[in-house]
Amino acid sequence: MSDTHAETVSYVRETMLPQQEPPASTVGPLGWAKTNLFSGWFNTVLSVLSGLFILWLAYRLLPWIISPTWQATSLNECREIIGALNKPHGGACWGVISERWKQLMFGFYPPEHYWRPVLSLILLLVALGPLLFRHLVPAKVIYFSMLYPFIAAWLLWGGTIWNPIVAILGFVIIGLSLKFLTSVLNPALALIIGVVLAVIWWVALAGTVAGGLSAVLPIGIEAIASRQFGGFMLSITIGVTAILCSLPIGILLALGRQSDLLLVKAMCVGFIEFIRGVPLITLLFVASVLLNIFLPPGTNFDIILRVIIMVTLFASAYMAEVVRGGLAALPKGQYEGADSLGLDYWQSQRLIIMPQALKISIPGIVSTFIGVFKDTTLVSIISMFDPIGLSNAIRADTAWNGVYWELFIFIGLVFFIFCFSMSRYSMYLERRLQTGHR
Amino acid sequence: MKKSVFLGALTVAGLAAGASAAATLDDVKARGKLNCGVSTGLAGFSAPDANGEWGGFDVAVCRAVAAAVLGDPSAVEFVSTTGKTRFTALSSGEIDMLARNTTWTLSRDVDLKFTFTGVNYYDGQGFMVPKELGVSSAKELDGATVCIQTGTTTELNLADYFRKNGMNYEPVPIETNAEAQQQYLAGACDVYTTDASGLAATRATFETPADHVILPEIISKEPLGPLVRHGDDEWGDIVRWTLYALVAAEEMGITSTNVGDLSAAAGDNPEMNRMLGTEGNLGEMLGLEANWAVNAISAGGNYGEIFATNIGEETPIGLSRGLNAQWTEGGLMYAPPFR
Numbered sequence: 001m002s003d004t005h006a007e008t009v010s011y012v013r014e015t016m017l018p019q020q021e022p023p024a025s026t027v028g029p030l031g032w033a034k035t036n037l038f039s040g041w042f043n044t045v046l047s048v049l050s051g052l053f054i055l056w057l058a059y060r061l062l063p064w065i066i067s068p069t070w071q072a073t074s075l076n077e078c079r080e081i082i083g084a085l086n087k088p089h090g091g092a093c094w095g096v097i098s099e100r101w102k103q104l105m106f107g108f109y110p111p112e113h114y115w116r117p118v119l120s121l122i123l124l125l126v127a128l129g130p131l132l133f134r135h136l137v138p139a140k141v142i143y144f145s146m147l148y149p150f151i152a153a154w155l156l157w158g159g160t161i162w163n164p165i166v167a168i169l170g171f172v173i174i175g176l177s178l179k180f181l182t183s184v185l186n187p188a189l190a191l192i193i194g195v196v197l198a199v200i201w202w203v204a205l206a207g208t209v210a211g212g213l214s215a216v217l218p219i220g221i222e223a224i225a226s227r228q229f230g231g232f233m234l235s236i237t238i239g240v241t242a243i244l245c246s247l248p249i250g251i252l253l254a255l256g257r258q259s260d261l262l263l264v265k266a267m268c269v270g271f272i273e274f275i276r277g278v279p280l281i282t283l284l285f286v287a288s289v290l291l292n293i294f295l296p297p298g299t300n301f302d303i304i305l306r307v308i309i310m311v312t313l314f315a316s317a318y319m320a321e322v323v324r325g326g327l328a329a330l331p332k333g334q335y336e337g338a339d340s341l342g343l344d345y346w347q348s349q350r351l352i353i354m355p356q357a358l359k360i361s362i363p364g365i366v367s368t369f370i371g372v373f374k375d376t377t378l379v380s381i382i383s384m385f386d387p388i389g390l391s392n393a394i395r396a397d398t399a400w401n402g403v404y405w406e407l408f409i410f411i412g413l414v415f416f417i418f419c420f421s422m423s424r425y426s427m428y429l430e431r432r433l434q435t436g437h438r
Numbered sequence: 439m440k441k442s443v444f445l446g447a448l449t450v451a452g453l454a455a456g457a458s459a460a461a462t463l464d465d466v467k468a469r470g471k472l473n474c475g476v477s478t479g480l481a482g483f484s485a486p487d488a489n490g491e492w493g494g495f496d497v498a499v500c501r502a503v504a505a506a507v508l509g510d511p512s513a514v515e516f517v518s519t520t521g522k523t524r525f526t527a528l529s530s531g532e533i534d535m536l537a538r539n540t541t542w543t544l545s546r547d548v549d550l551k552f553t554f555t556g557v558n559y560y561d562g563q564g565f566m567v568p569k570e571l572g573v574s575s576a577k578e579l580d581g582a583t584v585c586i587q588t589g590t591t592t593e594l595n596l597a598d599y600f601r602k603n604g605m606n607y608e609p610v611p612i613e614t615n616a617e618a619q620q621q622y623l624a625g626a627c628d629v630y631t632t633d634a635s636g637l638a639a640t641r642a643t644f645e646t647p648a649d650h651v652i653l654p655e656i657i658s659k660e661p662l663g664p665l666v667r668h669g670d671d672e673w674g675d676i677v678r679w680t681l682y683a684l685v686a687a688e689e690m691g692i693t694s695t696n697v698g699d700l701s702a703a704a705g706d707n708p709e710m711n712r713m714l715g716t717e718g719n720l721g722e723m724l725g726l727e728a729n730w731a732v733n734a735i736s737a738g739g740n741y742g743e744i745f746a747t748n749i750g751e752e753t754p755i756g757l758s759r760g761l762n763a764q765w766t767e768g769g770l771m772y773a774p775p776f777r
Contacts, residue, residue, distance in 0.1 A: 076754075079645060099488050108490035227517070228490075289523055292530035383478050383520045393486050393518075395616060396479030396494075398754045402643030404616060 060089065067091030070098045074399035096403045097410050100394050104410065107230015107385050113158075113222065117233045120152040124240065132425065156237065159223040160214035166206045170198040226304040230385035232414060237304065239373040242311040246372065247365065249312070250319025251358075255349065257324060268320070275317035280375055283310040288382035307379055315372045322368055326361035327353065359433050366426035370419045387411045462534050462666070462673035463725055466507055471515045474500035475533035478518040481639040482749040482757075483539050492516045495748040496537040499558055499664050499681065502734040503535065506680045506726060511737035525550055528667060535677055537664040539633075541591065551668040555678035558663050558741075560761040560770055562656035563595050564634035566641060569649050571628060576655035580605040585618050585627035587611075592632055595658040615640065633660055635749065635757055642754045676724055683713060683731040686773035687740035689764050694739035701732045713776040720776060741771065 021027075025034055037047040068085075072078040072095030082091040097104075106114055127148035129137035150164035177194030178187070185193075214220065229237065256268030275283075287306040295301060330353060338348030358365070380389030391407040394400050466472050476484040476496055484494040492514075501511040517533045528536045529551065539561075540546070542554040567573050576599075586593050588611045600607050610627040612618045619640055622630040630637070634656060641647050664681065666674045687693070690710050692700055697714070704716035711717035715728035724730065738744050745762065749755040763769025 075643065103486075103488060103490065108486065111489075227515070285522075289526040289530075292526055292532055380478075381520065381522070383518045383523050385478070385518065389478060392614075392616070393479035396477075396481045396483075396485035397487060398481055398485075398639075398642075401481045401639065401754070402619065404620065 063087060064089055064091055067094060070094045073099065075402050092406050092409075093403055094406060096394065096400050096406055100390075100400075101410070103394070104231045104387055104390055104407075104414075106233050107390065108228040109224060109230070109233065110222075110228070113224065116155045116158070116221070116224075120155045121236070123148060123151060123155075132429075155221075156229075157224055157226070158221045160210065160218065160220035162210040162213040162217075162219075166210040166213075167202070170202045170206065173198045173201055226302050229304060231387055231390055234304070234379070234384065234386050235373070235376040236418075238308055238311055238376045238379065241308050242315050242372050242376075243369045245312045246315035246319045246368075249316035251323050251354070253316060253320035254323035254327060257320065258327065272317045272320050275313055276321070280311070280314050280378055281381060283314055284378060284382050286310065303384070307382075307384070311372065311376065314375075315368060318368050318371075319365065322361050322364035323357065325364060326357035326359075329360050330357055359430075362426055362430050362433075366422055370422055373418060373422070374415065387414070462670045463507065463676065466534055470508065471513050472500065472504040472507060472535070473515045473517055473533045474503070475517050475519045475524055475527050475536040475538055476500065477538045478520055480539060480636075481643075482635070482753065482755040484516075484537075493748070495559065495744060496539060496664075498738040498744040498748065499537040500535070501737045502684055503664075503677055503680045505733040505737035506683070506730040507676060509727065509733050511733075525552070528552065528665065531667075534673070535664055535666050539662045540665060542661045542663055542665075543591075546665075552665045553668055553671075553674045554663050554665045555674055556663050556681045557661040557770075558681060559635065559661075561633045561635050561660035561662055562761075563592050563631060563658040563660065564637050564656055565653040566622070566630045566637045566650055567628060567653065569651050573651075573653065576653045576657070577603060577605075579607065579629060581607070582628040583608045583610055583626070585610045585612055585621050585630045587615070587618065587632060588613065591658070591660075596631055599657040619643065635755075638757050639749075639755045642756055672725060676726065679724060680730075680734050682773040683734050683776075684741040684744065685764075685771050686713060686776060687731070687735045688742040688771075689766065689773065692735055692740060694736055694743060697732055697735045701729065709776050 022031075025031060038044045067082065067087075069078045069081050069091060072081060072093060074095070075093055078091075078093035078095055082093075085091070102111070102114070106117060109117065126141065127145040130139060130142045130145055147168070150168055154161065154164045174191075174194040174197075177197060178190055181190035181193060253268050253272055256264045257272065259265045259268070284307060287310045288303060291301065291306060334352060334356065335348070338352040341348075343351065377386050377388045379386050380392070383389070385393060388411065391411060394407065395403060474497075476492065476494075479485050480494070480496075482494060483496045484492060486492050497516070500514050500516065504514045505511040517527060519527050519533070519536070519538055524536055524538050524540065525546075527533050535555075536552075537558075539559070541561075542557065546552055547554055565576050565579065567579075573579065579600075584596060584607045586596055586609050593609075596607070596609075607629075610621060612621055615632065615636060618630055618632070621627055623644070630640070632640075634652065637652050641650050641652065644650060664677055666677055686709075687697070690707065690713075692710065692714070700710065701714040701716060704711045708717065712720055713731045715721050715730070715732065719728070721728040721730045727733075739747070742764075745757075745759065746752060749757045751758055759767075759769060761770050763771060765772040
């Protein structure tokens with residue numbers, strides 16, 4: 001530094017100034033508003049206009065929403081209450097929700113058994129724990145998660161306790177044949193033999209054995225027919241099963257589509273393209289109508305099971321394409337790296353390819369999940385009482401004929417809660433798996 | 439050789455299936471429950487209440503048949519069907535009978551292989567307009583916009599009617615009755631057309647029903663009735679005569695309150711005695727108990743009582759008897775003799 005400049009300066013501060021609070025206009029709510037809402041005249045105008053619009057909406061909607069009609073037992077009673085208040089724009093008739101919310105939740109499930117679906121939902125959250133929040137839940141809970149599908153099916157449909165036990169035995173057969181036959185045979189062959197044995201067990205023997213055991217030791221809870229399922233319970237049953245089954249099937253299909261084996265590849269491509277080329281409604285009609293005609297008379301193939309299978313197949317095809325997108329996004333070096341480590345196909349998929357491909361696909365996977373869950377309302381077309389179908393049935397009651405918005409707002413709100421939580425979870429998962437490549 | 443064996447097996451399977459389908463009555467008795475197909479929800483005709491109990495005009499027919507066959511009006515498994523699934527549900531054997539405001543037409547009877555066992559409600563397509571339009575006849579509707587459910591016979595009837603009368607209209611296609619109510623009230627169309635019973639039920643839900651009129655013209659015939667599969671005439675007879683028993687009961691003045699007294703001992707009216715089983719063996723001919731008609735009438739009352747409690751003038755639906763009155767009172771309800 002030259003000294004010419006120093007002579008022109010009359011005063012030099014030698015001590016540091018103490019740190020000061022930032023100006024009030026840049027911190028706190030005020031600062032937030034200034035940077036986000038009122039930065040520049042254009043944004044200010046937009047903010048003011050939007051604020052006015054929101055206020056106007058609230059001014060028109062709130063008087064309608066806040067309506068003391070929770071005790072009303074019919075639409076006419078609602079109208080009397082609202083008429084007495086002399087409101088200019090009318091009011092909502094919430095009596096229909098307070099009278100029918102249980103029906104919207106559980107359908108025609110017997111009220112004294114409501115604890116069963118509730119308990120299955122709570123257990124579902126426990127069972128999902130090790131899958132969704134791996135670092136928070138003890139790892140041993142995964143054994144409970146494996147048993148959960150059988151427990152839930154037994155709780156929901158009831159009947160003798162031997163049915164789920166006998167069904168589990170089928171999987172035990174697969175496990176045992178894998179364990180003992182792998183030493184003598186090719187693992188794939190062992191798996192096929194195990195599956196064949198298990199299918200023989202389920203189809204030919206399981207029913208008789210369960211019947212015999214329940215005759216000897218009649219332990220069980222009251223059986224509930226599928227016809228009595230309805231409302232959100234039905235949506236969640238179909239949705240959750242389809243969601244949980246479609247991911248593994250979709251991954252296998254995506255891998256099959258990239259396979260070098262011509263037959264496997266052709267089957268996977270054919271399946272995916274066929275299912276994606278057909279609307280879900282068509283598949284549901286096949287499940288409810290066509291199968292009825294094809295199956296021999298007297299066959300009792302549960303309608304909910306048929307619908308679950310169709311929805312699962314539908315979701316799997318979409319899932320396969322989402323996962324394939326993730327696989328395609330992986331650089332070729334990852335595959336070559338896995339090969340150079342000497343990993344075989346399944347090892348490299350499990351340890352290197354899939355963790356990365358699935359991480360990339362999380363937003364797509366969760367979108368598919370949300371879509372599947374919302375698509376369950378389509379079953380009202382085949383006369384199952386999902387929330388939309390029930391809203392129709394409720395309106396057919398002469399007391400509530402003419403109630404629309406209240407029912408749809410309630411149903412929409414519940415759906416929003418489920419779908420929004422799924423979407424938030426996916427964002428949390430993305431953040432947690434973020435390894436800093438971006 | 440192999441092919442013929444296969445075909446033979448198919449034939450045997452088909453015969454076995456036919457044989458099993460031919461004994462609906464035995465199936466119902468063995469099951470202890472009647473599987474009855476109803477609508478997923480139609481005001482006045484079938485709807486579940488807050489406890490999931492079904493009620494309505496069509497539902498009452500199911501209950502009467504269950505009472506006649508099994509002696510218990512609550513021994514019914516109600517299978518909800520939509521307009522699209524109802525016929526497959528019946529022909530596949532999922533339900534034993536269908537009572538779902540289904541119009542009796544030749545093609546349904548002949549081509550779809552069903553047997554209509556009578557008519558429990560004579561309906562017809564009508565028009566509803568706001569009073570302020572000042573229209574008093576459907577003939578004055580030239581140039582109107584009409585809300586119409588797509589893919590139904592009402593759509594075709596409407597086109598026919600307007601063509602016949604040399605008038606034009608602008609259709610506003612809608613999917614469901616619920617949507618129609620909203621569109622009509624919002625003024626998206628001048629006229630709403632559907633079955634007259636549906637119009638009455640819809641108008642009853644409006645805040646100011648008096649501001650809307652249902653025009654006097656009825657432009658189609660819609661006889662609604664229960665139906666069963668072809669090929670089991672014994673079962674068809676049971677459903678048919680249960681319905682007739684309800685109609686005849688009204689004609690003879692048998693109600694749910696006095697049926698107990700009247701059936702306790704044979705009275706002076708021989709036909710009543712035969713129907714109520716105090717004389718003759720009509721029940722045995724049908725393959726039912728002697729008191730089958732007593733049970734059917736006790737279930738929900740005679741035809742007039744069922745009408746009055748579900749869709750009559752005292753209910754919010756508020757339909758007058760009209761064509762559905764007894765033949766003695768100028769209607770079309772006419773039961774053949776019980777002999």
